[in-house]
Amino acid sequence: MKISLVAVEPNEQQPCVDCSVRQFSLCAALDRAELRELEHLGRHVHFATCETVFAQEEMTTSFYNLLEGVMRLYKLLPDGRRQIVGFALPGDFLGMTASARHSFSADAIGPVTICRFSRAAFARFIEDKAHLLRRINELAVRELSQAQDHMVLLGRRSAEEKVATFLIGWRDRLGRLSGPAKTVPLPMSRQDIADYLGLTIETVSRTFTKLERDRVIDILPGSISLLDPARVEALAAA
Amino acid sequence: MKISLVAVEPNEQQPCVDCSVRQFSLCAALDRAELRELEHLGRHVHFATCETVFAQEEMTTSFYNLLEGVMRLYKLLPDGRRQIVGFALPGDFLGMTASARHSFSADAIGPVTICRFSRAAFARFIEDKAHLLRRINELAVRELSQAQDHMVLLGRRSAEEKVATFLIGWRDRLGRLSGPAKTVPLPMSRQDIADYLGLTIETVSRTFTKLERDRVIDILPGSISLLDPARVEALAAA
DNA sequence: CGGTACATTGAGAGATATCAACAGGCGTGG
DNA sequence: CCACGCCTGTTGATATCTCTCAATGTACCG
Numbered sequence: 001m002k003i004s005l006v007a008v009e010p011n012e013q014q015p016c017v018d019c020s021v022r023q024f025s026l027c028a029a030l031d032r033a034e035l036r037e038l039e040h041l042g043r044h045v046h047f048a049t050c051e052t053v054f055a056q057e058e059m060t061t062s063f064y065n066l067l068e069g070v071m072r073l074y075k076l077l078p079d080g081r082r083q084i085v086g087f088a089l090p091g092d093f094l095g096m097t098a099s100a101r102h103s104f105s106a107d108a109i110g111p112v113t114i115c116r117f118s119r120a121a122f123a124r125f126i127e128d129k130a131h132l133l134r135r136i137n138e139l140a141v142r143e144l145s146q147a148q149d150h151m152v153l154l155g156r157r158s159a160e161e162k163v164a165t166f167l168i169g170w171r172d173r174l175g176r177l178s179g180p181a182k183t184v185p186l187p188m189s190r191q192d193i194a195d196y197l198g199l200t201i202e203t204v205s206r207t208f209t210k211l212e213r214d215r216v217i218d219i220l221p222g223s224i225s226l227l228d229p230a231r232v233e234a235l236a237a238a
Numbered sequence: 239m240k241i242s243l244v245a246v247e248p249n250e251q252q253p254c255v256d257c258s259v260r261q262f263s264l265c266a267a268l269d270r271a272e273l274r275e276l277e278h279l280g281r282h283v284h285f286a287t288c289e290t291v292f293a294q295e296e297m298t299t300s301f302y303n304l305l306e307g308v309m310r311l312y313k314l315l316p317d318g319r320r321q322i323v324g325f326a327l328p329g330d331f332l333g334m335t336a337s338a339r340h341s342f343s344a345d346a347i348g349p350v351t352i353c354r355f356s357r358a359a360f361a362r363f364i365e366d367k368a369h370l371l372r373r374i375n376e377l378a379v380r381e382l383s384q385a386q387d388h389m390v391l392l393g394r395r396s397a398e399e400k401v402a403t404f405l406i407g408w409r410d411r412l413g414r415l416s417g418p419a420k421t422v423p424l425p426m427s428r429q430d431i432a433d434y435l436g437l438t439i440e441t442v443s444r445t446f447t448k449l450e451r452d453r454v455i456d457i458l459p460g461s462i463s464l465l466d467p468a469r470v471e472a473l474a475a476a
Numbered sequence: 477c478g479g480t481a482c483a484t485t486g487a488g489a490g491a492t493a494t495c496a497a498c499a500g501g502c503g504t505g506g
Numbered sequence: 507c508c509a510c511g512c513c514t515g516t517t518g519a520t521a522t523c524t525c526t527c528a529a530t531g532t533a534c535c536g
Contacts, residue, residue, distance in 0.1 A: 075386060075387075075389075075390050077390065077394060077395075077476070078475065078476065079476065081394045081395075082394070083389055083390040083393045083394045085386040085389050085390075096375075096379050096382075097379060097383065098376060098379045098380040098383055099383075103383045103386065103387075104386060127368065127372075128368045129368070130365065130366045130367070130368050130371055133368055133371035133372060133375065134365075134371060136375055137334075137371065137374055137375055137378060138336060140375060140378040140379055140382060141334050141335060141336045141378055142336040143382055144334075144378060144381055144382045144385060145335065145336055145337075145341050147382060147385035147386060147389065148313060148323040148341065148342060148385060149313075149341075150389055151313075151321055151323050151385065151388055151389060151392055152313050152315065152321040152323075154389055154392035154393045154436060155321045155392045155433075155435070155436025156315060156319045156320070156321045156436060157315075157319075158523080158524095159523080159524070189482070189483090190482075190483060190484095191482085195393075197393070198392060198393025198394060199524075199525090200524075200525055200526080201482090201483080201484095202483095202484080202485085202524090202525075202526085203523090203524060203525075204483095205483060205484055205485080206484080206485080206524095208483095208484090209484070209485080221532095221533075237316065238315070238316065238317065396491080396492095397491075397492070427514070427515090428514075428515060428516095429514085429515095437492075437493090438492075438493055438494080439514090439515080439516095440492090440493075440494080440515095440516080440517085441491090441492060441493075442515095443515060443516055443517080444492095444516080444517080446515095446516095447516070447517080459501085
């Protein structure tokens with residue numbers, strides 16, 4: 001939870017039209033004129049591994065569009081217990097909140113690049129753009145649906161099902177960005193996975209090991225290879 | 239899960255302006271002219287106890303504004319395990335979904351009155367109304383935030399904390415509608431509570447009993463009285 | 477090469493689930 | 507009006523999954 005020396009790039013940023021995550025992001029709903037307008041509002045910012053982009057209870061000052069890297073989004077209980085409510089990937093939009101304060105923290109897993117918008121300016125920008133508001137709705141509703149899926153996982157699934165579901169879900173999300181692959185990179189730590197699945201780090205580790213013994217997966221440094229994707233999918237569906 | 243004989247009211251419905259849940263609902267964002275327009279789109283519908291309003295995987299045909307009663311919203315796993323993702327109260331808006339099918343089921347806990355809108359007509363109605371879209375956003379984001387809170391509960395809290403958090407949360411929601419009270423009506427069954435908290439019915443029952451033995455609550459038929467609200471709140475905050 | 481952080485493994489404890497019995501309320505029907 | 511059955515909720519005994527605590531192993535980095 002280091003505080004970032006905010007590294008703003010020199011003003012010659014890549015134009016929005018060429019943005020690598022545009023079609024995955026909010027901005028997919030914008031036309032060329034709007035993109036050019038938006039260009040003046042966004043600033044690219046870098047964060048190093050484990051830096052906190054914003055923290056629970058902090059005032060919300062910005063919206064964020066993740067360009068590169070992975071982030072963990074989490075809530076802390078007063079006694080330190082942590083629940084990761086999601087991982088953010090390029091294209092994900094952060095900072096929507098009902099209140100004036102962030103309801104969760106977000107920090108970088110590995111180096112991260114973010115397109116940051118001043119809250120007020122962005123609010124003014126979208127204010128009367130119905131097509132953009134509909135797009136934001138779509139994203140919010142999709143996230144809500146994912147959250148509900150995750151509730152089922154947390155409330156009703158066994159450790160093995162949790163781990164399998166996580167692997168499949170993560171593989172599919174990465175697949176949507178970079179195409180399908182049998183080897184699933186896991187940039188986050190075992191502790192992160194545990195806090196995402198409502199387990200302890202030991203249970204996550206044991207479950208991986210069990211799946212490996214069963215010849216279902218192969219544990220590699222920084223990734224997992226799905227030897228028998230169908231088996232993993234079956235566990236995840238069950 | 240009976241199928242409802244849809245009981246449409248005679249066409250003289252109460253006008254939207256006089257709607258009892260208007261200020262809590264989506265419609266709070268509408269002016270008088272828009273309300274009159276909306277009046278033609280909504281139909282009041284009644285459902286009896288345990289009737290299903292819509293089911294997971296069903297095509298979405300309508301939006302729903304809950305007027306009276308309580309509903310349970312839940313997802314089922316193939317083997318029948320159930321996770322209740324939320325309870326709906328008057329003013330709650332249902333039917334927003336990213337896909338063309340419902341991602342969860344909704345049925346009535348006790349008699350329910352709903353204001354139903356045809357999906358297409360409602361979509362047309364909101365299409366260009368930025369203020370209404372912003373209001374929908376606000377509702378969606380608030381729900382997402384609640385969902386994240388619930389993830390923390392499901393993933394990281396003990397049975398006792400879960401039950402206490404549920405009691406406080408439910409009390410506060412009811413309080414917002416009908417003013418504060420020390421006795422919290424629980425229209426849902428123990429099984430519903432269990433499926434909401436990711437517990438079994440027995441654990442819920444035992445936890446209630448324990449809290450009663452500790453003189454923290456009083457178990458009444460159909461409700462719980464908070465003898466020591468501060469203790470319950472402390473458990474919920476922990 | 478040593479140190480540190482992260483991951484794995486093992487043994488044992490504990491919380492919650494499971495299985496089973498019982499109690500109470502309510503509606504039905506005699 | 508009472509008896510019966512059914513449904514919901516409570517309680518008890520036991521099982522089991524996951525957690526906790528502790529040790530060991532491994533990779534990365536100065």
